[in-house]
Amino acid sequence: xxxVNFTMRxxxxxxxxxxxxRSGKTTNLHYIYGRVPDARRGRMVxxxxxxxxxxxxxxxxxxxxxxxxxxxxxQLYTVPGQVYYNATxxxxxxxxxxxxxxxxxxxxxLDENLESLQNLQSNLLEHGVDIRTxxxxxxxxKQDLPRELILSGADLDDAxxxxxxxxxxxxxxxxxxxxxxxxxxxxxxxxxLAAGSAA
Amino acid sequence: xxxxxxxxxxxxxFVVGAANRLAVTAGRTVAENPGTAYNPLFIYSGSGLGKTHxxxxxxxxxxxxxxxxxxxxxxxxxxxxxxxxxxAAGQGDAFRRRFQNVDVLLVDDVxxxxxxxxxxxxxxxxxxxxxxxGRQIVLTSDRPPPQIADLDERLISRxxxxxxxxxxxxxxxxxxxILRRKSEERGVRFDPGVLETVAGAEFANVRELxxxxxxxxxxxAVNEASVTPxxxxxxxxxxxxxxxxxxxxxxxxxxxxxGADEFGAFLADVTVTVGKAVEAWRARVTEAMLRWEGEGYxxxxxxxxxxxxxxxxxxxxxxxxxxxxxxxxxxxxxRATAYSAIRxxxxxxxxxxxxxxxxxxxxPGRRRPFRSWRSRWGPRMRSR
Numbered sequence: 001x002x003x004v005n006f007t008m009r010x011x012x013x014x015x016x017x018x019x020x021x022r023s024g025k026t027t028n029l030h031y032i033y034g035r036v037p038d039a040r041r042g043r044m045v046x047x048x049x050x051x052x053x054x055x056x057x058x059x060x061x062x063x064x065x066x067x068x069x070x071x072x073x074x075q076l077y078t079v080p081g082q083v084y085y086n087a088t089x090x091x092x093x094x095x096x097x098x099x100x101x102x103x104x105x106x107x108x109x110l111d112e113n114l115e116s117l118q119n120l121q122s123n124l125l126e127h128g129v130d131i132r133t134x135x136x137x138x139x140x141x142k143q144d145l146p147r148e149l150i151l152s153g154a155d156l157d158d159a160x161x162x163x164x165x166x167x168x169x170x171x172x173x174x175x176x177x178x179x180x181x182x183x184x185x186x187x188x189x190x191x192x193l194a195a196g197s198a199a
Numbered sequence: 200x201x202x203x204x205x206x207x208x209x210x211x212x213f214v215v216g217a218a219n220r221l222a223v224t225a226g227r228t229v230a231e232n233p234g235t236a237y238n239p240l241f242i243y244s245g246s247g248l249g250k251t252h253x254x255x256x257x258x259x260x261x262x263x264x265x266x267x268x269x270x271x272x273x274x275x276x277x278x279x280x281x282x283x284x285x286x287a288a289g290q291g292d293a294f295r296r297r298f299q300n301v302d303v304l305l306v307d308d309v310x311x312x313x314x315x316x317x318x319x320x321x322x323x324x325x326x327x328x329x330x331x332x333g334r335q336i337v338l339t340s341d342r343p344p345p346q347i348a349d350l351d352e353r354l355i356s357r358x359x360x361x362x363x364x365x366x367x368x369x370x371x372x373x374x375x376x377i378l379r380r381k382s383e384e385r386g387v388r389f390d391p392g393v394l395e396t397v398a399g400a401e402f403a404n405v406r407e408l409x410x411x412x413x414x415x416x417x418x419x420a421v422n423e424a425s426v427t428p429x430x431x432x433x434x435x436x437x438x439x440x441x442x443x444x445x446x447x448x449x450x451x452x453x454x455x456x457x458g459a460d461e462f463g464a465f466l467a468d469v470t471v472t473v474g475k476a477v478e479a480w481r482a483r484v485t486e487a488m489l490r491w492e493g494e495g496y497x498x499x500x501x502x503x504x505x506x507x508x509x510x511x512x513x514x515x516x517x518x519x520x521x522x523x524x525x526x527x528x529x530x531x532x533x534r535a536t537a538y539s540a541i542r543x544x545x546x547x548x549x550x551x552x553x554x555x556x557x558x559x560x561x562x563p564g565r566r567r568p569f570r571s572w573r574s575r576w577g578p579r580m581r582s583r
Binding site: 004006011035036037040064065067068069070072175179182183186187190191193194 | 237362461462464465466468469470472473474475476477478479480484
């Protein structure tokens with residue numbers, strides 16, 4: 001999906017925020033949307049139900065401008081987290097250059113996190129993509145909640161991050177760790193692009 | 200001939216803010232990977248915003264990372280002077296060799312190339328030689344390459360080929376940080392609010408800011424009384440309205456991630472990553488072009504075509520100019536494929552060669568009689 005067009009001098013990357021329902025994927029995008037200057041962002045498309053649950057997906061295009069002569073664009077997507085929207089998730093995941101797995105740090109949500117991670121793996125496999133080859137970072141969201149309700153970053157690393165990908169503690173509502181996560185995934189994606197074009 | 204690097208001008212003493220973060224990141228990257236990251240690196244800014252400091256900091260950091268590297272810092276005027284001296288002594292070639300063997304060359308104040316055609320071609324040659332040998336060149340100027348008057352087009356494109364970054368005027372927070380650091384370095388303490396007052400008076404550059412600080416330091420030393428924000432305003436001739444609301448500006452809310460600058464920092468980091476990738480691609484494309492040119496192929500970009508391609512296509516041979524309003528009445532031509540374009544170029548070329556079997560289009564009705572190799576040479580060979 002990722003596009004490096006030498007003639008047009010364009011780089012376009014698709015980054016998908018994946019994770020269980022109510023983990024804060026859309027909140028991540030809203031925070032980024034609020035911080036990007038007007039001239040650099042496109043219209044954020046969000047299809048939500050009356051209770052603000054993502055119905056189809058959210059889409060936020062960001063134009064990073066000319067970098068080393070290349071017009072660089074990022075397209076950020078979220079998937080609906082609820083279990084019964086799997087077909088949509090699979091569709092949004094198609095052609096993703098990088099995936100941010102947004103995990104809910106609450107201890108009682110651990111099973112949902114694991115289930116969603118397995119779902120990510122199987123949906124990628126449906127597209128013929130091995131999860132080990134896709135740039136992936138973990139974001140442990142809601143770290144602002146009381147200590148007794150949540151698992152720490154280290155605990156979540158033990159439970160979810162068995163592949164040892166970069167992980168970030170975050171509080172997407174207030175923006176803590178949001179741009180760090182985006183930076184982490186962008187670097188992985190761009191490095192993979194560079195390596196891919198070398199091969 | 201060259202100037203020694205000033206020991207104080209390092210990255211440790213460079214106050215980084217939103218206005219210069221990109222330039223500093225690029226400088227650090229270059230110092231860590233000389234010759235590979237951005238080559239050449241071109242830094243421009245107004246006077247007194249830290250170009251020379253940054254340039255020398257790159258030199259220090261590169262030396263620290265690899266002590267064996269040879270690093271030269273000089274201003275353009277010094278370089279020109281050295282060149283003239285070398286030419287006068289008949290040592291032009293030795294001069295060129297000397298600079299071509301420098302691992303990291305730092306050239307300050309390149310804007311003085313205006314109206315120096317000979318030095319421009321000399322710099323072009325030097326830049327090419329250094330790039331080919333994988334050596335780093337970093338240049339600074341008070342304006343970007345295309346705005347340097349009377350600069351050779353080839354040199355403009357060469358200097359713009361690496362990374363061109365600018366250093367902006369520092370924002371309020373950076374000005375406060377600079378003033379704090381400088382007064383700490385001098386061991387001078389001011390009353391609370393004084394430095395914020397100075398930082399609030401928008402000076403055009405850091406040098407003027409330092410001048411204002413010097414006046415306060417001198418005033419405090421002479422009068423043996425501490426300067427208050429009000430006296431500071433009086434000494435510096437600032438109107439009361441120019442004073443900032445220091446407390447409001449400095450406290451953006453505890454624990455909150457840093458405001459609008461977050462996107463800027465993100466952009467700076469992505470720029471470095473993309474820059475590295477693009478540099479590697481460029482190197483590979485150049486290598487491929489040289490190889491094919493060596494084998495006699497022409498490797499220029501194909502000319503732009505006005506016919507738009509279908510939106511589904513990913514790579515395209517046409518240029519970005521295709522969307523320009525270009526004579527809608529022009530007769531639509533079938534779009535040539537890459538293969539046919541290359542073939543027609545080859546045929547055109549071969550027509551120029553006399554005696555070539557494919558030279559010229561054969562006229563109808565004048566068919567050349569076919570003779571096989573055997574029918575031409577057969578009888579003569581047989582007669583032997």
